[in-house]
Amino acid sequence: MLEVSNLVRRFGTNTILDGVSFTTAPGKATVLVGANGAGKTTLLRCVAGVDHADEGEVRWAGREIRESDPLIRAAMAVGLDDVDFFPDVSVIEHLDLLARAHGDAEPEAMLDDVLDELGLSPVADRLPGALSSGQRRRLGLASCLVRPRELLVLDEPEQRLDAEGKQWLAERLLAEKAAGVAILLSCHDAEMASAVADEQLQVAR
Numbered sequence: 001m002l003e004v005s006n007l008v009r010r011f012g013t014n015t016i017l018d019g020v021s022f023t024t025a026p027g028k029a030t031v032l033v034g035a036n037g038a039g040k041t042t043l044l045r046c047v048a049g050v051d052h053a054d055e056g057e058v059r060w061a062g063r064e065i066r067e068s069d070p071l072i073r074a075a076m077a078v079g080l081d082d083v084d085f086f087p088d089v090s091v092i093e094h095l096d097l098l099a100r101a102h103g104d105a106e107p108e109a110m111l112d113d114v115l116d117e118l119g120l121s122p123v124a125d126r127l128p129g130a131l132s133s134g135q136r137r138r139l140g141l142a143s144c145l146v147r148p149r150e151l152l153v154l155d156e157p158e159q160r161l162d163a164e165g166k167q168w169l170a171e172r173l174l175a176e177k178a179a180g181v182a183i184l185l186s187c188h189d190a191e192m193a194s195a196v197a198d199e200q201l202q203v204a205r
């Protein structure tokens, strides 16, 4: 379980998060909603361990979150917007590397399924620089799906997806919940937020 307690994040004199607390549970989705600049990405970055709160705590299974902790990395699949890909590693090679790094010695069939599901099969051999922004977004999502996960953290995953992609995303998130995965995501799409959320958390400065 993820436990966020009294999280405070300041940038200079600006207090962005002012004592945020919530928990997630297996099979449940918490959706962060709020205006541009409200602090949703900041909160997700603190949860993922790539940013550090000034006060408060983020714990997973009782352990303080550190992105270098193998137990945390094994449990948490994170799709933030600033994902970088190796420029000279193809779509399929990225996914293959990730799956193997997380202990799948024979990922080929699973990779085919994920590529197919995300409509990335036709560009499987392309380098990231030759993808459209929507295809890069899909590759970021695929990166979360080719590895084991107990918690899925996604920052505005609906961004740059076409209508079909959004429909797929909503269905996939419901399937993740049904498989027992806890989900924490930010979302500007009200329809998707209500379709997926067990709890909506209003983030406001």
Ligand SMILES: Nc1ncnc2c1ncn2[C@@H]1O[C@H](COP(=O)(O)OP(=O)(O)OP(=O)(O)O)[C@@H](O)[C@H]1O
Pocket (backbone or CB within 6 Å): 011, 016, 034, 035, 036, 037, 038, 039, 040, 041, 042, 043
């Ligand atoms: N590294 C930083 N240094 C200074 N200010 C920052 C930094 N990162 C974020 N901010 C500020 O914190 C506030 C919250 O930003 P954040 O990206 O968390 O908002 P958001 O809710 O995700 O917005 P959006 O819906 O537009 O993605 C903004 O005012 C932003 O300018």
